[in-house]
Amino acid sequence: MKYALIIPDGCADEPQPALGGLTPLQAAHTPHMDEIARLGQVGRADNVPPSMPSGSDVATMSLFGYDPLRFHTGRAPLEAAAQGIDLGPHDWAVRCNLVTVRQGVMHSFTAGQIPNDLGRRLMSLMQDHFGSRQLEFHAGVSYRNLLIYRADAANPAPFSPATLTIPPHDLTDGPIAGHLPTGPGADLLLQLMQASEPLFTACPENQARLARGELPASGVWLWGQGVRPALANFLTRFGKTGAMITAVDLLRGLAALLGWRNIHVAGATGYLDTDYAAKGAAAARALDDVDLVVVHVEATDEASHEGDVAAKVAALEKIDEAIVGPVHARLRDLGDYRILISPDHPTFLRTKTHSYGYVPFAVCGAGIERGGAGGYDEPSAAVSPLVFPQGCELMPFFLGA
Numbered sequence: 561m562k563y564a565l566i567i568p569d570g571c572a573d574e575p576q577p578a579l580g581g582l583t584p585l586q587a588a589h590t591p592h593m594d595e596i597a598r599l600g601q602v603g604r605a606d607n608v609p610p611s612m613p614s615g616s617d618v619a620t621m622s623l624f625g626y627d628p629l630r631f632h633t634g635r636a637p638l639e640a641a642a643q644g645i646d647l648g649p650h651d652w653a654v655r656c657n658l659v660t661v662r663q664g665v666m667h668s669f670t671a672g673q674i675p676n677d678l679g680r681r682l683m684s685l686m687q688d689h690f691g692s693r694q695l696e697f698h699a700g701v702s703y704r705n706l707l708i709y710r711a712d713a714a715n716p717a718p719f720s721p722a723t724l725t726i727p728p729h730d731l732t733d734g735p736i737a738g739h740l741p742t743g744p745g746a747d748l749l750l751q752l753m754q755a756s757e758p759l760f761t762a763c764p765e766n767q768a769r770l771a772r773g774e775l776p777a778s779g780v781w782l783w784g785q786g787v788r789p790a791l792a793n794f795l796t797r798f799g800k801t802g803a804m805i806t807a808v809d810l811l812r813g814l815a816a817l818l819g820w821r822n823i824h825v826a827g828a829t830g831y832l833d834t835d836y837a838a839k840g841a842a843a844a845r846a847l848d849d850v851d852l853v854v855v856h857v858e859a860t861d862e863a864s865h866e867g868d869v870a871a872k873v874a875a876l877e878k879i880d881e882a883i884v885g886p887v888h889a890r891l892r893d894l895g896d897y898r899i900l901i902s903p904d905h906p907t908f909l910r911t912k913t914h915s916y917g918y919v920p921f922a923v924c925g926a927g928i929e930r931g932g933a934g935g936y937d938e939p940s941a942a943v944s945p946l947v948f949p950q951g952c953e954l955m956p957f958f959l960g961a
Contacts, residue, residue, distance in 0.1 A: 561851070561895075561896045561897060561898065561926060561960075562847050562851060562852075562891055562894050562895070562896070562897045562898075563800065563851060563852040563853070563897065563898050563899070563900075563958065563959065564843065564847065564852070564853050564854075564855070564887050564888075564891060564897070564898075564899045564900070565623075565852065565853070565854045565855070565899075565900045565901075565902070565958070566854075566855045566857075566879070566883055566884055566887065566899070566900070566901050566902075567620070567623070567854065567855065567856045567857065567902060567903060567904060568857055568860045568875070568876060568879050568901070568903050569616060569856060569857060569858050569859075569860055569861035569903060569904055569907075570616075570860055570861030570864050570903055570904070570905060570906065570907025570914065571584065571585060571860040571861075571872070571876060571903045571907075572585070572903045572905070572906035572907075572917075572918075572919040572920060572938060573585070573864065573872070573906060573907070573908055573909055573938075574908055574909075574910060576869050576909060578869050578870075579869065579873070583937060583938050583939075584860075584869065584872045584873050584876055584909075585876065585920070585936065585937040585938060586937045586938070586939070587873050588873045588876035588877050588880070589877050589880070590876060590877065590879075590880035590884075590935075590936065591880065591885075592880045592881070592884040592885040592888060593880050593884055593901050593922060593935075593936040594934075594935040594936050595888075596884070596888065596899060596901060596922045596923070596924045596936065597922040597924075597933040597934070597935050597936040597940065598930070598933060598934065598935070599924035599928075599930065600922065600923050600924025600925065600928040600929075600930065600931065601922070601923055601924070601928060601929070601930070601931035601933065601944065601946050602920060602921065602922050602923075602931065602933040602936055602940045602941045602944050602946070603920070603921055603923070603941055603944045603945075603946030603947060603948070604918035604919065604920050604921065604941040604942065604944065604946075604947055604948070605623075605902065605918060605919060605921060605947075605948035605951040605953075605954045606916075606917065606918050606919075606948070606949055606950070606951050607619040607620075607622035607623050607904055607905060607919065607951030607952075608622065608628075608905055608916055608951075609628065609629055610916060611629075612628055612629070612632065613727065614905050614914040614915055614916050615635060615727060615905070615914055616808070616810055616811070616861075616904050616905065616914075617632065617634070617635035617638055617784070617810055617814075618632055618905075619904035619905040619951070620810075620811060620814060620856075620904045621814065621952075622904075622950075622951040622952045623902060623904055623951060623952075623954065623955065624794070624814070624818065624854075624955055625794075625797070625798065625952055625953075625954075625955030625956055625959075626791060626792075626952055627950070627952045628952070631789050631790070631791055632786075632789065633786040633787050633788070633789045634653070634784055634785050634786015634787070635655055635783075635784030635786065635810060636652075636653035636654050636655040636706055636707075636784040636785055636786055637653045637786045637787060637788050637789060637813075638789070638809075638810050638813035638814050638817070639653070639655065639700065639704065639706055639784075639809040639810050639813050640653040640698075640706055640708065640788075640813065641788075641812075641813035641814070641816045641817050642809040642810070642811075642812035642813030642816060642822075643698060643700060643706065643809065643813075645698060645706065645708060647708070647787065647788040648710070648711075648712070649787075649788075650711040650712050650713060650716060650717065650787075651708060651709060651710050651711055651717070651787065651788070652708070652709040652711070652717045652719050652785055652786065652787055653706055653707070653708055653709075653785065653786060653787075653788075654706065654707040654708075654709065654749070654782050654783070654784065654785040655704070655705075655706065655707075655782070655783050655784035655785070656683070656686075656697065656705040656706055656707045656780050656781075656782055657669060657670075657703050657704065657705070657728050657780065657781040657782075657783070658670075658671040658674050658679055658682060658702075658703040658705065658777040658779075658780060658781075659671055659703070659728050659777065659778065659779065659780070659781045660672060660775045660776065660777065660778050661736060661778050661779065661781075662778070664735050664736055664737055665733065665734065665735055665736070666728055666731035666732055666733065666734055666735075666736055667733070667775070668732075668775050669703070669727075669728035669729045669731070669732060669781070669865075670702065670703040671703050671775055671776065671777035671778075672774055672775030672776075673702060673703070673831060674702055674703050674769075674775075674777055675702065676699075676701060676702055678765050678766065678769065678777070679699055679700075679701075679702055679703060679705065679777075680699040681763070681765055682760060682763060682766065682777055683697045683698065683699040683705050684697075684699070685759055685760075685763060686752075686756060686759070686780065689755070689759060690752060690755065693710065694709055694710050694711065694715075695707065695708075695709060695710075696708040696710065700809055701807075701809060701830070702830075703777075704808075704809055705780075707752070707782060717745065718744055718745035718748055719744055719745035719785055720743070720744045720745070722743045722744055723741065723742075723743040723744050723745050723746060723785060724741065724742045724743045724746075725741045725749070725782065725783035725784065725785060726739040726740075726741075726783060727783055727784065727914075728781045728783065729865055729912075729913060729914070730913045730914070732865060732912045732913060733912065740753075741753075741782065741783070745785075749782040752780065752782060753779055753780055753781065753782055754779075756779040756780040757778060757779040760776070760777050760778060760779055761778075789817065791814075791817045791818060793818065793819040794818040794819055794820060795819055796819075798955070798956075798959055798961055799961075800851040800852050800959060801820075801821075801850040801851045801852070802815070802818065802819070802820035802821070802850055802851065802852040802853070802854065803815075803820055803821040803822075803823055803846045803849070803850045803852070803853050803854070804820050804821070804822050804823065804854050804856070805823050805825055805828070805839050805842055805843055805846070805853070805854065805855045805856065806822075806828070806830075806854075806855075806856035806858075807825075807828035807829055807830035807831075807834060807858060808830050808856065808858050811854075811856045815854070820850075820854070821846075821849075821850065823842055823846055825838050825839050825842045826838060830858045830862075831858065831859065831862055832859045832862055832863060832871055832875060834857065834858070834859055836857070836859075836878040836879060836881075836882035836883055837882040839855055839857070839882070839883055840855070840882045840883035840884075840885075840886040840887060841886065843855045843883065843886075843887050843890075844886050844887055844889075844890035847887075847890055847891065847894060848894075852959075853887070855883055855887065857875070857879050857883065859871075859875040859878075859879075860872055860875045860876060860879070860903070860907075861907050863875055863909075864907035864908060864909050864912060864913075865907065865912050865913070866912070867909055867910075867912050868909075869909050872909065884899075884901065887899065891925075896925070896926040897925045897926065898923065898924070898925030898926060898927075898928065898958060898959075898960075899923070899924060899925055900921060900922070900923045900954075900958050901921060901922045901923075901936060902919060902920075902921035902922075902954070903919045903920075904919070905919060906919060918941070918942075918947075920936065920937060920938050920940070920941030920942075921941070921954065922936040923958060927960060931944060931946065
């Protein structure tokens, strides 16, 4: 049996006035997703416990069958795993965004999708000025970078589960006042955030970006801290091998910790301009080698963060045409199969940020009875009797475990 899970990140949404009261899923032309719904069932799952932050780190861990209340320790440790950064038993990882804050407002949590070379330059400056035996700054992709705090039993890190930080994408176009780090170790995080501002302002490459009318990185934003999680290997737990296709370090790290193979796809950007067809083709090929292929697409989430309804609909249509269609066709050629379409969490265009609540899914394949749904969207899922209040129970259902 072969399995495929396709994740249109954050695609679940509310009815949109600009779409005549339809959600993006309803408005988008998605014949392949709708076919899966008609051949099988639609349902809904809640991947984010209300006591936890609504983000892809929590939601995808749940979607992959691991209870985040038990296993989640923070977002940054997952991204450290993606970069091959080994965390000791007392080390902490902290997400280090490059952001643009103007007059106390989070103007851009990506510093205008800052290019990789400038991101590496700015992180190098942080390491040169503030790096030490305890503090390591690691460049990632674009605005997504890491701070590692090295510690041991005799010299523990200042952080604890009581340390509170806010994701910068939750503050888009809003004030940062009242949303700065608090709790144990917050003084160190604030010191580094504040010290980065004059350092970045003086950077010639950053000044050149501003002179060209592009958004500069005004500083770093530290959040998502945590220690290395102890996740059971997916093969050991479910008896299935896996592969991940994504442009996002968070998902690569989670895949690495689960023992999945990460497949690099040229042209996969983690943004609206990603190469959808290349990801679909890579997934179809990977099905020859592993039991489960997971394709994660960030574009729908990015469209919501930018409040761009047309871009969200367009991204859904490209996912359907270039990924869902080819992957489903390949599965049919290979014999018995199951395919699941599900976002991780809702991301509302109205708020431009992640939200809580159920997300719709569609599943079909061997052993999945037809449920009578006419298509894949939020209203169809809302009336389905197939419900998973704990999202981590969907993966065992999908795998027939």
